[in-house]
Amino acid sequence: MYRAPNFSSAALFVVPLLALLDVRLIPGPMLLASVALPVMMAYRGRAAINRRELTLSLIGLCVGTAVGAWGLSLAAISARSD
Helix, strand or coil, rough: CCCCCCCHHHHHHHHHHHHHHCHHHHHHHHHHHHHHHHHHHHHHHHHCCCHHHHHHHHHHHHHHHHHHHHHHHHHHHHHHHH
């Protein structure tokens, strides 16, 4: 399977160099690499996006994130009380 170079593969080279400079610089390129390519692909194929399914998916994502954050906060509170 052919895999074209993209932002993710560029991050493989950039992250070690940034780690040599300062470890706090690492999250930026990794976030850019993980977000930029899907956003560009979605923009290019925006005519084929099913808006109803996208809306339902985003609602599910928001609800799942809220439930997960709530669960983690409960776990953190119980871990502190132990």
